[in-house]
Amino acid sequence: MNGLGGHLHEDLLDGEPIRWLENGEGSPVILLHGIPTSPRLWRHVLPLITGRSLALEMTGYGSSIPAGEGRDLGLSAQADRLLRWLDMVGVEAPVLVGHDLGGGVAQIAATRAPGRFSGIVLTNAVCYDSWPIPSVKAMGRAAPVLRYLPETALYPSFVQLIHRGHDDRARALESLGVHWQHYVTHGAARSLMRQVSALRVEDTIAISDQLPSLGLPARVVWGEADQFQKVEYGRRLAADLGTTLQPIPGGKHFTPEDHPEVIAAAVNELLSPPPGDTAPAPGDARGH
Template sequence: MNGLGLHLHEDLLDGEPIRWLEHGEGAHVVLVHGIPTSPRLWRHVMPLVSGRSLALEMAGYGSSIPDGEGRDLGLSAQADRLLRWLDLVGAESPVLVGHDLGGGVAQIAAARAPGRFSGIVLTNAVCYDSWPIPSVKAMQRAAPVLRYLPETALYPSLVQLIHRGHDDRARALESIGVHWQHYVTHGAARSLMRQVSSLRVEDTIAVADQLPSLGLPARVVWGEADQFQKVEYGRRLADDLGTELQPIPGGKHFTPEDHPEVIAAAINELIGTGPAREGDPGGR
């Protein structure tokens, strides 16, 4: 447990370790992070959610970086693990929330089993052909030599990426400390090499035509100034999911850290503890 009241849990899923953070009680909410983060991406969101929040740690990320060796870390495989994990933790009809890569995982999981979820919230998520972003493509090309770099060599790049993705400088500095520690602890170069080498845009393209027929209440919240996942993709997602885009003026990529109250409000709307936005068709 930490100062925010978040509890770290660990269990075995099909004989392999799996970890997640929990907070609160009540209606289930499942949150999925992206790269280069971990479940702690949601540390300021979860205390504001009126339900039992469970933030999954994807295989090969965060404290689970060592467990990623030899495993498929692609979004399709991560979505399969998420669906099996729901049974392990007894998450019944949760609201599914995803950011960045976790948003892609959420789309795939919802497309494969829409009846397992009561709603979906996506914020600055990868989707369609919006990814990998240029810096990740560069790392993919450099993957064969990343393993030979000293661990500190990637620190400036990660710092720059996180600063570019935040509109709140204080939160950016906090974020660097939170997320870099896992990389430096477990080997930054090797960890990033495994993560980026597994990313395939085909995973989100494969489910794109299923999004309009999910039939799930949806919220799409987007930082309008995101340089990594452009707001035009957010508008397309919102249209396909039958809702209206909720923009965050001046917001950048890491919305769960910079604007946790906005993300939590969207989640609470779908679990019935907050008022629906006027004129929003996404609560169908």
Template sequence: METRSTMINGRRARWAEHGTGSPVVLVHGIPTSPRLWRHVMPLVDGKTLAWEMPGYGSSIPDGKDLDIGLSAQAEYLVEWIESLDLDEPPVLVGHDLGGGVAQIATVRAAERFAGLVLTNSVSYDSWPIPSVKAMQRVAPVLAVLPQLLMYPTFVQLIHRGHDDRNIALESLAEHWGPYVAQGAARSMMRQVSALNVQDTLDIADRLAALNLPARVVWGEADAFQKIKYGERLAADLGADLIRIPGGKHFTPEDHPQAIAAAINSLLTESRKD
């Protein structure tokens, strides 16, 4: 898995890349990075490009003076994809906030994508979740909290979102590091302060008209993004809902085979077309 970067309109764009063939763009959520997809990428029958949202992961410093809300992230995503000069439109895959970014991007520029895969994604009025809303209310205090006081909150979030305890521990090791390096409290404060449910509400009534091949994959036991939202997305997108019994929120880490299978089926469908 190769890490790459480039400058686009004065902004640093970073992503991880693996494989060859038809392109697949993967977008992470909070509090993760492209490393969320580390177990999915080797299973995909194509060229995977896991984009890092500005303000997240190793790009946390790049978000200090940027709008890092979902609507702006969708704009950055499309600009980055355009810069890649791909031979064919990519399949777009999103988890959590990244799923919201993917919805906005496809609504704005459906012709640039070959298909859409959403897994345990924010949508409609499903977010921010209560714990994030609480952090938004105390953001000024959050920004000056000692790092050690943030860690228990982070640990609880990760463990509540995983149904595989060993993978949860691995996930903690993967995703806490960038926050430590950049100041956990300040970094998370910037992220949660930028979240606005209006970004998905503004495009919700346009999802049914997308006319893009789609898959919706959902952990049925997700306490953060409830299965009813997966059902609604599947209905609006004209897609089957692929359920993961007992699956929780971080499906790309706990259930990479299910996510990769959905992506590969969409790639096969697009090749036939």
């Protein structure tokens, strides 16, 4: 493995560069990251998935930060790009996996085109009115000033955010090196401000009433000690998707980095459901 978790692919979508990490063969899985990360969020998960994994880089994030200038980086627009990209790469009926903002994108894409997916896995995802978190709101309010600060001015806040979101200190330190690299390369203040300014909670609120009728096999895995996306939202999300919440005791926000084996196991369950298992998960009330 090359340290990325998979092999990097690049193509053009509507004339703009689009990138993704890919690993493995078999039934497809699409993985969506959030803020302030990139497809490398999934670097420890990808090798554990039994199918063909494609971790998409959202426009305006990671190495695609420059492509975000002048484009809509909201979750609704990212969901549209996801669906067009699936057409481009010819991936059919994948399991959709999302963390943080990527979980919001997954919900929007699934409600728009439920027939395109074979299942959905959400972990510590934005949903309903659970976001943006207070620190991100504050960043948005301060955007006009922050964009003129030196790059190093934002680094202490970035460090604090990463550490607050991890329960594994070693993974937190690793994560800092992995994710700050893209910001410092492309201009941390400008990049973060562009990302934060595009966030609209209305994107998830607008589709929340469609979640109970989605009808997709689902798994919801949540770090119980997450200070950013509280576990109560995970329970609500699991109930609406007709499944039961799988908690990670002591787990915080960045579950794909701290607990990759738990996330991969949930994905693999949907790739290889036991014979006769047509319900999304134990406790599913649909059809009763």
